[in-house]
Amino acid sequence: MDVFLQIFFDGLVMGAFYSLIALGYTMVYGIIKLLNFAHGDFYMLGAFIGYALLSFITGDGGLNAGLLGIGAVFIITMIIVGLAGIGVERIAYRPLLTAPRLSILITAIGVSLSLEYASMIGWGASYKVYPIKLSKNGLEIIGAQISFAQIGLIVLSALLMLGLRLFIEKTIYGKAMRAIALDQSACSLMGINVYRIISLTFFIGAFLAAGAGIMSGVYYGTINFMMGFIIGLKAFTAAVLGGIGNITGAMIGGLVLGLVESYGTYYLGGSWKDVLAFGILILFLVFKPTGILGAKEMERM
Amino acid sequence: MSILTVKNLKLQFGGLLAVNDLSFTVEKNTISSIIGPNGAGKTSVFNMITGFYRPTSGEIELDGTSLINNKPSQITKLGMARTFQNLRLFPNLSALDNVKSGMHCRTKEAVWGALFHTKSQKEEERLIEEVAQECIDFVGVRKYMKRSAKNLPYGAQRYLEIARALATKPKILLLDEPAAGLNFEEKQYLIQLIRRIRDEFNITVLMIEHDMGLIKEISENITVIDYGCKIAEGTPDEVLKNEKVIEAYLGKEDVI
Amino acid sequence: MKKYKKHSLLLLVIVMFILPLLLDIYWLDVLTLVLFYVVLTQGLNIVVGYTGLLDLGYAAFFAVGAYTTAILMTTFHWSFWLTLPVAALFAAVAGIIVGTPTLRLRSDYLAIVTLGFGEIVRILAINLDITGSSSGIYGIPRPTIGSYVLSSQQDFYYLILIVAIISVLVVYRLGHSRIGRAWVYIREDEDAAEAMGINRIRLKLLSYATGAVIGSLAGSIFAVKMSAIAPLSFSFLQSVMILLAVVLGGLGSIPGVVIGAALVIVLPEVLRGAEDWRYLIFGVALVIMMIFRPQGILPKKYETEDRSDLDEKEETNDKDHSMSV
Numbered sequence: 001m002d003v004f005l006q007i008f009f010d011g012l013v014m015g016a017f018y019s020l021i022a023l024g025y026t027m028v029y030g031i032i033k034l035l036n037f038a039h040g041d042f043y044m045l046g047a048f049i050g051y052a053l054l055s056f057i058t059g060d061g062g063l064n065a066g067l068l069g070i071g072a073v074f075i076i077t078m079i080i081v082g083l084a085g086i087g088v089e090r091i092a093y094r095p096l097l098t099a100p101r102l103s104i105l106i107t108a109i110g111v112s113l114s115l116e117y118a119s120m121i122g123w124g125a126s127y128k129v130y131p132i133k134l135s136k137n138g139l140e141i142i143g144a145q146i147s148f149a150q151i152g153l154i155v156l157s158a159l160l161m162l163g164l165r166l167f168i169e170k171t172i173y174g175k176a177m178r179a180i181a182l183d184q185s186a187c188s189l190m191g192i193n194v195y196r197i198i199s200l201t202f203f204i205g206a207f208l209a210a211g212a213g214i215m216s217g218v219y220y221g222t223i224n225f226m227m228g229f230i231i232g233l234k235a236f237t238a239a240v241l242g243g244i245g246n247i248t249g250a251m252i253g254g255l256v257l258g259l260v261e262s263y264g265t266y267y268l269g270g271s272w273k274d275v276l277a278f279g280i281l282i283l284f285l286v287f288k289p290t291g292i293l294g295a296k297e298m299e300r301m
Numbered sequence: 302m303s304i305l306t307v308k309n310l311k312l313q314f315g316g317l318l319a320v321n322d323l324s325f326t327v328e329k330n331t332i333s334s335i336i337g338p339n340g341a342g343k344t345s346v347f348n349m350i351t352g353f354y355r356p357t358s359g360e361i362e363l364d365g366t367s368l369i370n371n372k373p374s375q376i377t378k379l380g381m382a383r384t385f386q387n388l389r390l391f392p393n394l395s396a397l398d399n400v401k402s403g404m405h406c407r408t409k410e411a412v413w414g415a416l417f418h419t420k421s422q423k424e425e426e427r428l429i430e431e432v433a434q435e436c437i438d439f440v441g442v443r444k445y446m447k448r449s450a451k452n453l454p455y456g457a458q459r460y461l462e463i464a465r466a467l468a469t470k471p472k473i474l475l476l477d478e479p480a481a482g483l484n485f486e487e488k489q490y491l492i493q494l495i496r497r498i499r500d501e502f503n504i505t506v507l508m509i510e511h512d513m514g515l516i517k518e519i520s521e522n523i524t525v526i527d528y529g530c531k532i533a534e535g536t537p538d539e540v541l542k543n544e545k546v547i548e549a550y551l552g553k554e555d556v557i
Numbered sequence: 558m559k560k561y562k563k564h565s566l567l568l569l570v571i572v573m574f575i576l577p578l579l580l581d582i583y584w585l586d587v588l589t590l591v592l593f594y595v596v597l598t599q600g601l602n603i604v605v606g607y608t609g610l611l612d613l614g615y616a617a618f619f620a621v622g623a624y625t626t627a628i629l630m631t632t633f634h635w636s637f638w639l640t641l642p643v644a645a646l647f648a649a650v651a652g653i654i655v656g657t658p659t660l661r662l663r664s665d666y667l668a669i670v671t672l673g674f675g676e677i678v679r680i681l682a683i684n685l686d687i688t689g690s691s692s693g694i695y696g697i698p699r700p701t702i703g704s705y706v707l708s709s710q711q712d713f714y715y716l717i718l719i720v721a722i723i724s725v726l727v728v729y730r731l732g733h734s735r736i737g738r739a740w741v742y743i744r745e746d747e748d749a750a751e752a753m754g755i756n757r758i759r760l761k762l763l764s765y766a767t768g769a770v771i772g773s774l775a776g777s778i779f780a781v782k783m784s785a786i787a788p789l790s791f792s793f794l795q796s797v798m799i800l801l802a803v804v805l806g807g808l809g810s811i812p813g814v815v816i817g818a819a820l821v822i823v824l825p826e827v828l829r830g831a832e833d834w835r836y837l838i839f840g841v842a843l844v845i846m847m848i849f850r851p852q853g854i855l856p857k858k859y860e861t862e863d864r865s866d867l868d869e870k871e872e873t874n875d876k877d878h879s880m881s882v
């Protein structure tokens with residue numbers, strides 16, 4: 001029982017990261033039907049910019065940054081990466097919004113390569129050790145250890161997702177986003193600035209992914225310029241799992257995938273973890289492309 | 302003798318009943334039309350007949366063969382060709398290459414022939430070229446033959462789509478609003494073209510059209526649908542006098 | 558015009574045969590690599606260029622060829638030449654396995670699924686014993702022709718040169734056939750193609766399988782040339798580089814794709830010292846290319862008529878081509 005619960009907590013943390021990244025995929029997809037391959041790299045960018053800022057405020061001597069400092073770093077990093085998201089959209093995607101699908105997909109791959117290798121040039125190819133480490137203290141629940149750090153990360157992720165939900169449901173921008181997802185041309189006729197809302201969507205997506213990036217840096221302790229690649233695919237899997245374009249779906253999909261992987265790793269061994277995720281992705285795309293929460297699509301032959 | 306029989310056809314999109322219990326037959330060697338207000342379900346009927354939509358229920362027979370559960374390509378091979386309401390040419394390819402596509406289902410050379418340029422492959426290529434050119438000539442777009450389809454004038458694109466459909470050597474040709482966007486002269490030309498398709502090739506024509514003048518001139522039979530249901534059928538004169546039809550159109554203030 | 562083209566092609570082939578006598582070993586090696594890429598890009602050109610299916614896991618077929626040949630030659634002591642058809646068969650089957658579930662998917666899903674398959678193949682290679690785990694397979698014997706052992710740099714250059722010429726010919730001939738046209742119809746408009754009686758499922762599978770076979774051929778030769786292979790050579794980045802070459806050169810354009818292959822390999826050699834910048838440059842190049850010249854450096858021409866006599870004719874029409882069936 002204790003092992004079972006332990007794996008559950010680990011899976012939950014992983015799943016929270018997946019959810020945060022999956023949200024960006026799903027929102028961008030929902031609004032412009034673009035599969036942003038580069039999305040995982042915002043997570044990486046978040047981890048690195050957070051790393052740079054934290055190293056700066058903690059200094060080389062490892063001064064204690066204090067909770068306030070760390071909080072500030074979090075927010076600043078997320079905003080910077082959010083702006084990077086807007087930049088990417090403006091430079092690379094906007095000129096291609098009406099181009100054939102193949103063009104924009106290839107562009108997305110180009111963006112992904114650019115972000116990854118620009119980071120490699122900037123920060124080096126080797127693993128970087130994060131300047132702050134979380135304490136291992138925690139609670140024991142029916143024999144399983146859950147650290148305060150884990151609880152903190154899960155709560156923080158939950159808060160971010162809750163914030164997003166409120167934003168989308170309660171604000172005028174959120175409403176515009178949902179409207180554009182339904183009918184873009186009608187929205188521009190209604191006087192909604194469609195481009196501004198698309199920018200906003202990229203901002204939020206990158207913002208959340210960056211949050212996950214710093215959290216994972218803090219949690220796992222090391223970061224690397226390729227860290228966004230696989231996790232981007234996993235998050236995409238999560239988005240598909242939950243029904244792409246569906247916000248709640250992305251959250252649930254992330255958690256489900258995190259848990260499945262966590263248990264899968266325990267029972268099958270770590271080397272098959274990625275095969276498990278891709279297997280799930282392929283099965284879903286083939287048999288239920290609309291995901292767990294997706295609507296039924298018209299049957300075509 | 303009927304060539305196409307549609308029985309109790311029904312199509313549901315979620316909560317929307319796009320086509321409801323529709324039955325009609327098309328006689329061999331006739332020119333028939335389906336008319337109805339926008340959104341009545343006409344294109345959906347075509348999509349079911351040609352295999353693009355799977356009917357919720359009902360039966361479709363071409364020359365006595367059921368078409369239900371066949372793929373569109375199989376249906377084409379059985380002798381049915383179509384055009385689309387919004388042109389669907391292969392935009393970057395030359396007009397000639399567009400038309401060659403129609404011959405695909407009437408030819409059979411595969412990888413081997415292509416790699417080794419066997420005698421039968423060369424002969425087949427010649428045949429494809431010949432038929433394609435004939436169809437191009439038939440609709441009168443020879444001067445655009447080598448141009449990309451997307452660079453053709455609009456009217457020529459419409460005719461080209463018909464040429465492409467003819468290249469599949471169909472028994473019956475389905476035209477979805479062939480006159481849409483054409484000017485007066487182009488419409489007159491289209492009327493001649495449709496007549497010639499029937500008279501020279503003995504191909505049955507079934508079309509969806511909004512232009513009543515055109516329909517009155519060439520259509521021998523009309524089926525009227527509204528909200529997915531058949532509300533009238535008969536000769537143009539009969540149908541256009543029908544109360545329900547007048548109501549369906551005028552009631553919606555649709556352009557006739 | 559046509560004759561002139563033929564002559565220059567012949568000249569090019571002759572030059573390619575003479576080149577090894579003039580080049581030093583370093584540039585011969587670079588050129589050999591270019592030829593590997595020519596084969597790979599021609600294979601991918603069928604899938605992406607002709608058929609319009611974005612395959613992000615193409616290196617998997619390269620891997621299938623390389624590993625099949627390596628395993629058959631080391632564990633089972635087969636002759637190299639006999640491994641070729643087996644590798645091709647495996648690759649074709651792999652192509653169909655990847656292809657089948659993806660047939661109905663939209664192009665972006667398809668890209669992700671092929672990427673996933675590519676990763677699965679790589680992870681399998683890392684984890685299975687028969688593929689030598691992460692260290693791979695080494696000590697792959699040299700191929701022989703009669704009693705002559707292919708072992709020198711030049712031998713392999715000629716081997717891959719011949720295969721490259723064959724694959725260019727194959728792709729050219731397929732492209733100018735009923736099958737090749739059907740692939741392009743599918744790329745241009747799947748539904749219209751299907752309405753014209755083209756069985757898109759069968760033709761897409763044929764496209765995957767043909768592309769896979771060509772990729773596996775490059776893989777088989779790669780295995781005996783390197784005499785050692787490891788999963789690292791079959792990564793996602795490899796798939797991306799092959800795709801980049803195809804896109805850079807011009808999707809569907811055979812000479813374009815050859816140029817693309819040469820660029821992708823030779824450019825980093827010329828830019829030595831800027832090693833770290835290589836992928837960044839490629840990434841940026843992809844973006845710029847798609848925005849400003851999506852048709853590639855040497856695009857495929859579809860119009861057989863001179864553009865100049867088109868311009869004066871009737872205004873063309875820009876009606877929307879996107880629509881629903």
Ligand SMILES: Nc1ncnc2c1ncn2[C@@H]1O[C@H](COP(=O)(O)OP(=O)(O)O)[C@@H](O)[C@H]1O
Pocket residue numbers: 298314317319337338339340341342343344345346882
């Ligand atoms: N693929 C589809 N999914 C959902 N609804 C559809 C689809 N195709 C058509 N419809 C709906 O079915 C109805 C009939 O459409 P259609 O057959 O195109 O009408 P018509 O051709 O007579 O103008 C319309 O209300 C349309 O919105």
Ligand SMILES: [Mg+2]
Pocket residue numbers: 343344345386
């Ligand atoms: Mg219609």
